[in-house]
Amino acid sequence: MIWFAWRQFRTQALIAFVLLLAVGIAFLVTGPHVLHTYHTQIVGCSARHDCTAVRGSFLSAYPFLQNLLTESELLAVVIGIFWGAPVVAREFDTGTYRLAWTQSASRARWLSAKMLVGGIATVITAGVFTLMATWWSSPIDRVRDQPFSLFDTRDIVPIGYALFAFALGVALGAVVRRVIPAMVLTIAGFAAVRGLFNFVIRQHLATILHTSFSLTSPATTGGIRIGGNINPGDWILTTVTKNGAGKVFPRFGNGIDFQPNGNGSVTLQGVGRCPNKIPGGLGTGRSGPPAAVREALSKCVNSFHLHQIVSYQPVSHYWGIQWLELASYVVLSAILAVFSVWWIRRP
Amino acid sequence: MIEFYIDTHSGVPPYLQIGQQVRRAIKLGLLAEGDQLPTVKEVVARLAINPNTVSKAYRELEHEGLVAARVGVGTFVAASMASESLSALAPLRHDLQKWMESARRAGLDDESIDALVRECFRSTSGTVVA
Amino acid sequence: MLSVHLGDGSGVSAVLETEGLTKHYRAKTALADCTITVPQGHVVGLVGPNGSGKSTLLNIAAGVLSPTSGSVRIFDAPPASSQTQRERVGFVAQDTPVYSGLSVREHLRYGKHVNPKWDDELARRRIEQLGLNLSQRAGKLSGGQRAQLALTLAIAKRPDFLLLDEPVASLDPLARREFLQILMETVAEHEVSVLLSSHLVADIERVCDYLVVLVASRVQVAGDVEDLLASHHRLIGPRDASVPDGQVVIESSYTERQSTLFVRSDGPITDSRWIVEAVNLEDVVLAYMGQGRMGSSDHQEFS
Numbered sequence: 001m002i003w004f005a006w007r008q009f010r011t012q013a014l015i016a017f018v019l020l021l022a023v024g025i026a027f028l029v030t031g032p033h034v035l036h037t038y039h040t041q042i043v044g045c046s047a048r049h050d051c052t053a054v055r056g057s058f059l060s061a062y063p064f065l066q067n068l069l070t071e072s073e074l075l076a077v078v079i080g081i082f083w084g085a086p087v088v089a090r091e092f093d094t095g096t097y098r099l100a101w102t103q104s105a106s107r108a109r110w111l112s113a114k115m116l117v118g119g120i121a122t123v124i125t126a127g128v129f130t131l132m133a134t135w136w137s138s139p140i141d142r143v144r145d146q147p148f149s150l151f152d153t154r155d156i157v158p159i160g161y162a163l164f165a166f167a168l169g170v171a172l173g174a175v176v177r178r179v180i181p182a183m184v185l186t187i188a189g190f191a192a193v194r195g196l197f198n199f200v201i202r203q204h205l206a207t208i209l210h211t212s213f214s215l216t217s218p219a220t221t222g223g224i225r226i227g228g229n230i231n232p233g234d235w236i237l238t239t240v241t242k243n244g245a246g247k248v249f250p251r252f253g254n255g256i257d258f259q260p261n262g263n264g265s266v267t268l269q270g271v272g273r274c275p276n277k278i279p280g281g282l283g284t285g286r287s288g289p290p291a292a293v294r295e296a297l298s299k300c301v302n303s304f305h306l307h308q309i310v311s312y313q314p315v316s317h318y319w320g321i322q323w324l325e326l327a328s329y330v331v332l333s334a335i336l337a338v339f340s341v342w343w344i345r346r347p
Numbered sequence: 348m349i350e351f352y353i354d355t356h357s358g359v360p361p362y363l364q365i366g367q368q369v370r371r372a373i374k375l376g377l378l379a380e381g382d383q384l385p386t387v388k389e390v391v392a393r394l395a396i397n398p399n400t401v402s403k404a405y406r407e408l409e410h411e412g413l414v415a416a417r418v419g420v421g422t423f424v425a426a427s428m429a430s431e432s433l434s435a436l437a438p439l440r441h442d443l444q445k446w447m448e449s450a451r452r453a454g455l456d457d458e459s460i461d462a463l464v465r466e467c468f469r470s471t472s473g474t475v476v477a
Numbered sequence: 478m479l480s481v482h483l484g485d486g487s488g489v490s491a492v493l494e495t496e497g498l499t500k501h502y503r504a505k506t507a508l509a510d511c512t513i514t515v516p517q518g519h520v521v522g523l524v525g526p527n528g529s530g531k532s533t534l535l536n537i538a539a540g541v542l543s544p545t546s547g548s549v550r551i552f553d554a555p556p557a558s559s560q561t562q563r564e565r566v567g568f569v570a571q572d573t574p575v576y577s578g579l580s581v582r583e584h585l586r587y588g589k590h591v592n593p594k595w596d597d598e599l600a601r602r603r604i605e606q607l608g609l610n611l612s613q614r615a616g617k618l619s620g621g622q623r624a625q626l627a628l629t630l631a632i633a634k635r636p637d638f639l640l641l642d643e644p645v646a647s648l649d650p651l652a653r654r655e656f657l658q659i660l661m662e663t664v665a666e667h668e669v670s671v672l673l674s675s676h677l678v679a680d681i682e683r684v685c686d687y688l689v690v691l692v693a694s695r696v697q698v699a700g701d702v703e704d705l706l707a708s709h710h711r712l713i714g715p716r717d718a719s720v721p722d723g724q725v726v727i728e729s730s731y732t733e734r735q736s737t738l739f740v741r742s743d744g745p746i747t748d749s750r751w752i753v754e755a756v757n758l759e760d761v762v763l764a765y766m767g768q769g770r771m772g773s774s775d776h777q778e779f780s
Contacts, residue, residue, distance in 0.1 A: 004587050007579065094577075098541050098570035099627070104563045104634065105591040346543070355679065358757065360706075388665040395657035397520050397686045398665040 001105055005113040009121065012083055016125050023068075023129065027136045030062055037061065038139035055143055066140070069133050072153045073194075076161040079122050080190055084169020085182040087114050088344065092177040108341050111174075115337055118166055126162035130155065147318050148235035152198070155322050160329030165190050167336035174340045193332070197325065203237050205324040206317040215241070215256075215306040233315040243271070244305030258297070266300065274300035348385055349378060353394055361396055365404035373413060373424060376436070384414060384422045490553075492517045492638050492670045493538055497547035500533050507533040509694040511547070515672060515687065517637075519701075520664060522685030523674035524762050525769075530694040531674035532571055535642045538672070539568035551638065564594050567631035571642040573624045577616025581609050581626060585633075592634040600633035603659065621652025628656065632663050639663075641673035645680060657684055678759045690762055692769025698761070705761050712738040714751040721748040728764040739764040 006013075042058060045051035060066075088111065091097040101107055134154045141147065141154070151157065168189050173182040241249040241256075249270055259267040264277040278296045313321070349372050353361050372378040387401045405422050408414040415425040450460050493515040500508040508530040515521050523531050536542035537549055540557025549556060557563050575584060581604060589595045604611065607625050609618070615626060624644055631639060641660075645653040661684060664671060675681055681688065689699040698705070712724070716734050720726055723744025730737050739760065746753050756764075 001591055003590055007583060007587075008576070011578070095570065095572060095574040096576055098536070098539070098568065099574050099576075099630070101541050101557070102539050102563070102566065102568035102570075102631075103588070103591040104560060104593060106560065106563070353683075355682070361683075388662055391661035391665050392658050394683075395654055395661050396683050398661060399519070399686045 001109055001113040002117065005117040008114070009083075009117050013121055016121070020125060020128055024132055026065060027132045030065065031136045034061060034136065034139050038143070042139070042143055058143055059140060061140065066137070069137060069153050070150070072129065072133060072158065073161070075126060075129060076158065076165040077187055077190055079125065079162045080165025080169040080186045081183040083118050083122065084166040085173040085186050086179050087111075087118060087170045087173055088340070089173030089177055089179040089182045093179050107344050111170075111341050111344055115167075115170060115340070118170070119163060119333075119337075122162050122166045123159055126159045130158040145233045147233055147315060148313065151202075151318075151322070155319075156326050157322055157329070160326040160333075161190075161194065163333045164193070164329045164336075167333035167340075168193075171336045171340045171343070174343050197328075201328075202321060202325060203235075203313060205321045205328075206313060208237060208311050209314055210309060210311050212307055212309045215301060215308060231315060235313040237311040237313065239311075240309045242307060242309065249306075266297075268300060268304065271304055271306065275303050276300055348383065351385070351390055351394060353396060360400075362400045362404040362407075365390075365401060366407055369404070369408055370413065373427065376427075378424045380424050380427045382424045384424065386421055490517055491515060491550075493549075493551055493672060494553075495534075495538075495547065495549045498534070498537065498544050498549050499546045500530075500537065500542070501545040506694050508537070508544070511691075511694075511696050513689055513696055513699050515670075515689070515699075517670050518668065519687040520661075520671040520673070520685045521687040521689060522681035523672060523689050523691060524676065524678065524681055524766075525674075525691035526676065526766060529691045529769075531691055532642050533694075534691065535568075535640050535672065535674055536570070539566065539570075539640050541568070541570070564592065564634065565637045566640065567634055567636035567638070568640045569624070569627045569631050569642065569644050571646075573620075573627035573644065575615040575618075575623055575626055575630075578614060580612050580614050581618075582611040584615060584626060584630060585611075588630050588633055594635045596633050596635050599635075600629055603629045603632070606659075607655075619652075621648045621656070624648060624652070624656055625659070628659065632659075632667075632669075635667065637669060639669050639671045639673075641671065643674050643676070645675065645677070653680070660684070678762050681762075682758045688758070688762070690765040690769070692766050695769065697765040697769045702758060706756065706758065708742050709756050709761050709764075710740055710742055710746070711754040711756050711760065712736075712740055712746070712751040713754065714738075714748075718748070718750045721746050721751060728767050 037058060041054045042051075045054045088097075091100060100110055103110075130153075137150075137154075141150065144150075147154075152161075165186065169182065169186045172185045172189065173179065176182045176185060243249070256271060257269045259269045260278075261267055261273070264279065266274045266278045268274060274297075276296055276299050278300070279292050349368070351365055351368055353364055357364070359367070369378065369384065378384075384405065387398050387405070390396075390401045391398050405414060405416065409416055409422075409425075413424070413426050414422050416422045447460070450463075455463070491514045493513070496512050498508055498511040500506070511530070511534060523534065525531050533542065537544050538551060538556055540551075540555075540563075551566060552562060554562050556566070576587075579587070585597065585600050585604070588600065589597055604626075607622070607629075609622055609626065615623065618626060628641075628644065631641075639660075644660075645656050648656060657680065660671070660673075663669060673685075686702050687700070688702050688705060690697040709727070712721070714736055716731060716736050718736065720738065720740070724738070724740040724742055724746065726738050726740050728739040739756070
């Protein structure tokens with residue numbers, strides 16, 4: 001039965017192999033250049049004082065491939081609808097289930113073999129692709145230093161997504177018994193579960209840390225930066241700004257802005273009017289705001305006794321969450337697989 | 348070996364037709380004692396009829412003593428036309444042919460000949476020539 | 478509903494037994510209260526007009542479809558309920574499904590892999606006999622060749638019971654004849670019981686020795702062909718003559734002066750006013766199909 005399952009899958013496997021090869025070649029050809037650029041431009045940038053500029057251009061290198069990587073979510077969806085949905089549903093569409101189910105092998109053995117072949121192929125395909133993607137973009141990721149921002153497309157979780165999409169496709173195909181509707185439902189179901197994980201579940205997969213700090217000297221006359229004290233790679237979940245009395249201020253986004261009111265009066269937007277006058281309004285000289293202005297602005301901010309409570313996942317939790325999320329998707333896939341076999345065995 | 352055929356429109360069940368064809372063949376000397384009849388498998392593979400039909404025909408022929416089944420080997424003709432009747436066949440055929448020719452010469456068409464023959468056949472059947 | 482069973486205490490066991498078998502879909506009823514006993518060792522013909530439930534019955538018996546209510550047993554067990562049972566039953570579904578991307582050779586290999594009792598030599602011999610090209614993709618075969626391939630797959634697993642759903646419906650006369658030749662040869666050689674459906678009575682007459690007539694999802698009559706032919710007659714008599722005793726009228730037609738009745742005889746016909754004629758299988762099938770269409774399964778008494 002395994003031979004037969006493979007034989008049925010052969011064309012799909014071939015297509016995947018060709019596509020992987022094409023992508024692999026693209027990565028292989030451009031990868032060394034990325035690495036080279038990293039070592040020549042980024043590594044010594046601080047000595048040359050051109051880090052900002054070099055970093056900026058490096059982060060936008062090979063935009064086509066980088067975009068491809070962010071869209072690599074699609075890989076799982078494509079696997080789900082082209083490998084998963086047809087497993088059972090196609091045999092109903094073509095009527096061949098009437099041939100397959102009247103052989104001596106049981107339906108359970110039949111479906112198990114097909115799922116095993118498809119599942120292994122899914123893991124290999126997603127694994128190879130993600131491996132190549134992670135390797136190729138590792139210099140860029142190091143510069144970006146925001147591992148959580150591309151969590152979905154690196155390291156090991158994409159394998160879980162692909163396997164889940166496959167299992168979901170098989171299960172929906174078994175229930176719905178038509179390929180096209182099964183494909184549509186697979187996309188919808190996959191999107192729903194992924195959305196649930198991304199926005200609700202993932203942040204709870206490791207202990208959330210909290211930290212609190214006072215907001216004091218403003219960096220510029222524009223306003224106060226919020227969250228700027230956290231590690232740049234950490235994943236910020238929520239920030240709450242409170243004053244000394246415990247009053248919670250509404251969400252401030254990236255910072256709190258100064259709003260000049262004319263004749264020296266300045267308002268800290270959303271918080272209140274500065275009790276002191278700011279000399280010369282918010283004008284700045286050529287080398288930044290004069291010392292007197294900065295002192296007055298600091299005094300204004302301190303009068304409100306603002307502090308921030310930040311909930312976040314530190315970078316150190318990254319791999320723990322990757323493994324846990326992967327495990328969750330694998331468990332979901334297993335449940336779907338068992339369900340599929342149970343469903344088709346019903347008389 | 349004899350080859351059977353089935354006339355689906357004759358109104359005669361297939362198993363009877365097979366029996367008839369065997370009997371006729373024996374009577375006409377086309378099948379002699381010891382000749383093998385085709386196996387059930389061979390017959391149905393050619394005619395696409397139910398094997399039970401052929402088995403039944405062979406069983407009835409065996410019942411009549413015309414054939415005998417040898418297990419594992421086949422079914423064989425067990426009797427022949429009585430030699431006297433066999434020897435009487437040729438002159439009878441000859442006489443019949445002569446009669447046919449005179450009937451045609453007298454102007455009888457096919458239907459009339461047929462009707463005449465059938466009438467005589469009917470009126471004489473049942474009477475045994477001593 | 479009439480059932481003429483072969484049961485005479487001779488211990489002939491049933492290959493298929495259904496009781497009150499029913500299949501409802503949302504919009505219609507495909508099979509209604511079907512109760513039949515099909516004995517082993519026969520080629521059973523299942524006849525009826527399109528939509529009468531033949532396909533439904535066969536698919537349920539093959540274990541590919543589940544009934545709404547009622548019971549069905551193959552070799553005294555539910556269909557496809559065990560490895561042994563699956564090995565003993567072969568099925569050729571309507572439109573003879575095959576995997577169009579796979580070659581003939583790969584189909585045989587498939588059969589060998591999933592059927593422990595697979596007779597590869599038999600399969601290859603048949604394919605050779607049919608002149609099929611082993612390397613040809615099944616999707617490129619003609620309708621007749623596909624049907625033969627499907628039949629070969631079913632036969633080579635050496636089943637004890639073969640179910641065929643309108644296997645020759647879309648075949649030309651030559652392909653049809655070849656299919657039936659191979660089927661009969663297989664029955665003769667391997668002693669397989671067969672249940673095949675058709676709406677071509679001529680084919681049924683040739684190959685079947687047991688008949689089930691299905692009309693409007695109900696069984697009208699079931700029985701041994703010879704028994705059916707022996708127990709049904711056509712009666713022709715004067716318009717005013719009453720139906721003789723022991724005769725059940727299946728179909729009747731009248732002119733001003735004459736009655737023609739198609740009857741099932743439960744006893745001898747002694748009324749000399751009636752002319753008694755023998756019937757053939759097509760007459761029997763048509764009469765019961767007519768009766769089924771009218772929706773009545775009781776005889777009509779003429780007084």
